[in-house]
Amino acid sequence: MDGSRIAFKGTLQQLLEKVETGEMIPKMQASHAPMCKFMTAFLVLNGIRHCVPLVHAPTGCALLMSEWARRSACCERRGVPLEPVPCTTFDESDVIYGGEGKLLEAVQEADKKYHPDLIVILSCCTAGIIGDDVEMIAQEAEKLVNSRVLAIKSEGFGGDFRSGYEDAFKLIMELMEPPKKKQEKTINILGARVGPTATEISEDLKEIERLLGEVGIKINAEIAGGCTVEEIRRAREVELNASWCYDWGQKLGDLMKDRFGMPYSRTGLPYGLKATEEWLLGVARPLGMEKEALEVIKRETKKVLPELDCLERTLKGKTVIVEPTTVFNGPIRGLAMARMVEEFGAHPIVINIHPYTIKERVPSIKYLLETGLNPEVILTKGVFRLGSYSEMWQTEEELEKVVQGYDNAIYFGSSDRYPPCPVVNLGLVSRFPRYGFKGIQNIARLVETALKDTSRPRSKLFKEMIYG
């Protein structure tokens, strides 16, 4: 591929430096719009059972999340009952006169109508601009109702999508009570948003639960993956916090460590053997259960020896092109996947990880660099065009050309890309978990399938449908 379509070629470290100096942030405002702070805060709080997220906003903000996160993802796909997502239906008169009085009444109404354990007021752009003091209202309201009442300033303009997650996890800490007893050999899993919200992969969480169970480690709460307010209250009684997704768990882990002195196991995502060992030992060692964990690792490793052999045989000496935007579910998983393929002797190249994404995930990227992961990164010019870059024919065409530059490439991403090489389809819903030992088996099968299918024709119909 000639260099005219390449916007950046270097290492992850170099890309991070360019992002931090503002050099690689797209100037075009129209390109790449991820979720706003309100949406991501909602996704976290939605993971608490019997919590009413009271949206202090017009109906658009509330219904978007109610439809997508609650009814569709929770009720239809996850067996969770329909729970309310009320809002204060902010209107023109509230903009002029303020909405605090209305909000106070709304909290009382919500308590009466829904009998929740927790009401969280989420303020959106309108309320934020006119200066409604939602935190003060929450304090006042709590005196008048049966449930706990908290508030989060989650105006869409008030921060990037990461800040919503982080502030929501920080808010959850308000519910944590001083420990009444010690729960031995018990941990909290942080950073989850599974339960009522399908933003993460429950199979991965199940694999973690299975491995912890094998070692003899108990879980108090998965925060906030379908946990109860009661479980959050007891969160300080456990011996250790661990994150199931480093990207989202680390902030809460750090905060609980700083404020409550609770140890936190800082590890990456358990893709592949090495990362899985690190994850499990990272939890077991502080609990004094290293021996048990090593036994589990030995036993489980034995079960996946054929798959480990397969991964080494198929990946060694290959160039693996990882496209994080198409890796289910997100860029940090894409980077963790790059680390895994390196473990099996491949040379990873990460393609088109959006600089905006890097900017929003600086702490996680820095941590991954600390662990020694610093893959080659290529950004093509399609990333910087107007519109949705991942479904754009320009980025598809550029990917195809990049792949042509290698005679031993394997693509790790989604089958909605058509590079002229084996495609490891990480979008396949039936090959989960990807974490842990079961994940090794599943990833090995995906790689095997990709190699076997290389010569088979791809669907012209699907390609035409996606790229026109």
Place this chain on the structure above:
Amino acid sequence: MARPTEISSEVLKGEKCFDSYLRCALHGAALTVLGVENCGVISHAPQGCAYLVDSAFSWQEADWTKTETLCTKLCEDEIVHGGEELLARTILEAKELNIGALFVLSACGPEIVGDDIVAVCQDLEPQVPFKLIPIECAGYRGSQYDGIDIALDVMLKKLVKDSGKKVPKSVCLIVPHANANPTWMGDLAWVKQTLSQMGIQVVATLTHKTALSKFDNLSSAEASLLLSHDAGKNAADYLSSEFGVEQICREMPLPIGMSNTRRWLLELGERFDAQEVAEKLVAEGERMVAETLRRKGWGVSGESLEVRLLYRMPVAIIADATIGIPLVRFLFEELEMTPELICLRSSQPRAREILEREVGDLGLDPKIVYNADVHKVRRGLDEVRPEAVFGSNVERHAIEGLGIPLIFEVVNPMRQFRLVDREYFGYSGILNILELIQNDFNDRWRSKERRYKARW
């Protein structure tokens, strides 16, 4: 005598905690502008609001390889210092797009801080190779139906000129997209086909796959047909007062079910001097429905839902007004059910008049709730305890624990995804609705297992 539990505007204002079925005005405006072909859309908003525009995309069957939806992604800086400069820059970035018009939709934030999107567009119009159409549709201006009306108001005032002449036997179709049938395009197609059979020309559709050039001729329509009971009345009134476009079929339910379809077709036939064709359509349509049901063995064979199970079954209708109002007569007259609860998502005065006239004519006494929210619906269902609910996927989940055995998902959001449009209007529409009833009836035996129990 009907006993509407009307939620008047005063009472609605009293409601402080509202679990809405409707999105905001920004979404409604997006639903409308995305029905214009060869256009682009910029939401002048923080990045989250872009999702409200994107979610309107498939509702209008927009094509992402042809239509770009862009966002100015406002941050704190623009809220403090204003975002006009950023909007201007974004519009200029969009110069490369090969489009006929760029709609600029403003969200809550920029409107509160006073960004003048109209002035920005006026300044930049000479510098871009397309029309710039600013629409001030902040979410707080109302529901998605209000947003549809706001967008139409701007589009009509900016794009429609007085052509000075009328096209004989012609209509314009208004807001086919304000209809909770998930494939409302099927309803639109049925209307167009029927009009064509009567020799009536459609001058323009507001909006669905509407070319910009269609707005030029809009005033030449003799009549307008409003295809929604939820929105679009203001547009019909404007066309009527400014260009003498007569409103027809305005005081009756839309054509769902035998009686409603007959009434609607016959009025059309009378207005356009096509009575013979209308009567033929009615006769053939009614015969086709009865014959099809008989030949398919619906309603009597043991393999399908038997009609005796429906007789005087107390039912609830939870829907938009567009589908909900005509369903009343259809369920009562043709399916012999008894509507005992009617919850409508909106509350247009004309729609209320039509509904209340209908229940009066039919001698029904249902509980009626306007501007329904999910809590009121659940409360209403708890009080009335019907045996079946005609509603959406929301009610499928909301009726849990109430012991209501049947839910028929007829309006959006629905669990069943459709690639092929299925109309509810007209005679084939009756078959489509009966098919839905049959399939959901079969579905009642699916597992309702839940991980834990809700408390409300």
